[in-house]
Amino acid sequence: MVTLEAATATDPGRERSDNQDRVWAQVYQPSEGESIGLFLVCDGIGGHLGGECASHWAVEAVKREMDDFFAPKDPRGTVALPKKELDLIPEDLEVTRVSGMRNMEMLVRQAVQRANRVVYDYAQQKPDEAGDAGTTITLALVLDNRAVVCNVGDSRTYLIRNNKLQQITKDHSLVATMVANHQIGPSEVYTHPQRNLIYRSLGIKSEVEVDIFVQILKSGDFLLLCSDGLWEMLPDEKLLVQLVTKAETPQAACRQLVEAANRSGGADNIGVVVVKIF
DSSP: OOOEEEEEEEEOOSSOSSOOEEEEEEEEOOSSSOOEEEEEEEEEESSHHHHHHHHHHHHHHHHHHTGGGSSSOOTTOOOOOOHHHHTTSOOOSOOOOOOSHHHHHHHHHHHHHHHHHHHHHHHHHOHHHHSSOEEEEEEEEEETTEEEEEEESSOEEEEEETTEEEEOSOOOBHHHHHHHTTSSOGGGGGTOTTTTOBSOOBTSSSSOOOEEEEEEOOTTOEEEEEOHHHHTTOOOHHHHHHHHHSSSSHHHHHHHHHHHHHHTTOOSOEEEEEEEEO
16 A cells, blocks of 8 residues: 655746646545545636636536545545536536546546536636636546546646656647647747647536546655646756655655746746655
8 A cells, every 4th residue: 555645836937926727635544545645736728817717616626526535534625616606517427435447537537527517617607707718637536556647738747756757648739739740849849939729628618528547656656747837947857856856745846846947937827736655
């Protein structure tokens, strides 16, 4: 059995006054039984208020959808969605505490679809307030040494193992497609003038395609979840690994990552979650 330790940080960066990134880390570590963890990064897109609301409601919807996975309840609790927002969520599947990998994948997919529907209906019902509201998401649901990871957009989840960085998720962006088609090199992703164009996000349509990845974890591994405000500012993979693995705690790692991103320009909001696996 593994033990999880996690921390979060978010920062507006150096060029923006508002912060549309939202992060979440929740760990349940029973004295007996399997460790459970839920980790999230959402990066709001659209106008100021729309982007902030989209990322906020996406995180809250996922937290509520995953609530039954944590038994007994995490003592910190979660922030409940207002009933008027819950009424927007179709009750098509019942959430229960699950243990199999296939059920974990189903639960992750369901949670992200619910989050998408909340953001979509919010934008449809309050267009003046929401504008073109949307949000990216990357999520990791961990049960003991099994992790189900997903993403929509260009927020990323990395695995750090043996001092090497591996990107688990795949960006849904123009530049990622151009790299896959050999139109540009991987290093050009960080400087291309259209690097911020993404073709998939929560809230644009009533349903969204969700990419799911399965990862078996080992003691000594780290998970790093982050928005593009972090990874675009820190293209040096060795530096990313060093900042995470050399830090005394995940919280110290989060703080140092944010500081490094700001030193490199801080051109966007920064959202980060660091998870250490023992």
